[in-house]
Amino acid sequence: MMITQITPLEHTKGKVRVSFDNSKTLILYKGELQKFGLKEQALLGEELYHELYDQVVGKRAIKRAMHLLEKMDRTEGQLRQKLKEGEYPDDLIEQAVAYVKSYHYIDDERYARTFVRLNQERKSAARMKTDLLSKGVSAEVIARAIEEEIEISPETLIQKLLQKKHFDPEHAAPAETAKMYQFLLRRGFHSSEIMHVLKD
16 A cells, blocks of 8 residues: 555645545544654555554544534534545445444434424424425435424414514505515415415
């Protein structure tokens, strides 16, 4: 195994990208270059390469995943993306995700249910579904969370939004009603749900 290139990372002090002739790259600290005697065109034995790959960067990926989840709850998709941004190899990302999942530090089902409970009084089911899909939660998990966690009907939520905006359907001009109708459509409510409330 040969090191083909060592490149300092821009905007990141103390880190370098080490490229190998097997097309793999690892992000290491400059101090680790000295510790392991790594230089461009240097040959590495399999044992040293796997120590760097598994023991150094592999363990760092797990620690990074733990740190990210300590700061805020994330979906599996979000965690993968953050690790990818850190240029961890795909198999080490999978290993880190599997590790945190095994301890239930990450759980898309829990995340989706919490999201629905916290947002159901200000977002439609359709908007919450869109938001959760963008965070990498599967459609199946989202559907289950919405079905089992929503305690407020779409019509009740629409009425709350109308009250919040001080909108009275009975006394509103047609142009104002049309504007509110479009607003509610953008919030993800179905036409029938909106018309049911506006007509009543």
